[in-house]
Amino acid sequence: MDAETFGLLKDQLARYVDERLIPAEDAVEEGDDIPADIVAEFKAMGLFGLSIPESHGGLGLTMAEEAALVRTLCRASITFRSLIGTTVGIGSQGIMIDGTAAQKAEWLPRFATGEAIASFALTEPGAGSDAASLRCSAVLEGTHYRINGTKRYITNAPRATVFTLMARTEAVKGAAGISAFIVPADSPGISLGKPDRKMGQRGAKTCDVILEDVLVPAANIIGGVPGQGFRTAMKVLDRGRIHIAAVALGMADRLIEMSLAYAMERQQFGQRIGDFQLVQGMLADMEVDRLTTEALLERTAARFDAGLVTARECSVLKLHASEAVGRIADRAVQVHGGAGYMAEYKVERFYRDVRLLRIYEGTSQIQQTIIAKAMMRERN
Structure with missing residues (x-):
């Protein structure tokens, strides 16, 4: 464009x-x-x-x-x-x-x-951060696979037209036996659990997806090659981590906007609270977190578009952005004082909503592991 x-x-x-x-x-x-x-x-x-x-x-x-x-x-x-x-x-x-x-x-x-709504079905009750341990099985029967298992915390599941679903096609441990499937949501044998009740992000629908003897054509394996699903999932998540950093930055923009407005309007001790140096310190720290996230996002996205980005860089960006917006949200509540804890002020909702950014597309601890392992491989 x-x-x-x-x-x-x-x-x-x-x-x-x-x-x-x-x-x-x-x-x-x-x-x-x-x-x-x-x-x-x-x-x-x-x-x-x-x-x-x-x-x-x-x-x-x-x-x-x-x-x-x-x-x-x-x-x-x-x-x-x-x-x-x-x-x-x-x-x-x-x-x-x-x-x-x-x-x-x-x-x-x-x-x-928008005719079709997509959903990504990787996480399971016993396989979260350790995605390679998933147990959802796909057994080849002629021209179809019979899939059984349960997926957990699946975003868009109640609205989904189709799932990109990871299942084990070979009885081997680890990532090698995992394949990625295109599974229409109206396939016989698929049912949904109760809608999840979450800390934040109300209106973003998540729930369990239960698969009982779901028959999926072998032609629905993504790329047509079994055993490549985990690799596909990791490529998807690397890209998704850049996307989540952009989400974090947009939320940071709004949180800082609300905090500045409040600091310049709220009066205490006969003056605006924004005139107090301790409040100014919080606002300045928020701006530092925003601008460093912005610079890192621009660099990483440009390298992605040039075909140069690494998984480590995606993890660095996602870790920094999600942790930074968490700090910004915490300071936004603090700038608002008691009002920031009240649902009447939108910083309360943003504070709850941003918390999930440090968990999905890989927790902060998973990002740290990816980064450190890459650093050690380069050292060897």
């Missing part, structure tokens, strides 16, 4: 966030759902096609462009992004990266229009 067209798109989205999404935040929080008319507006704006190539009906954005739009979108409640981001991100990227031509032709145009 040329720079002028992209600038117009970004400006349009920024106005939409301010005029439509931010005013709708309270209703989403109270109703625990995104109104259908807003979902329809997302489709009309082409937001489900951010990462889908133009050849398949999407916008064909670069990683840097996608990150900029996601940052803009996430000034509003993160719930809005969850529906879009999971579809254009980890839900569809397995097909984008490793899918066959036929798989791409079948699914990518449907993702781009």
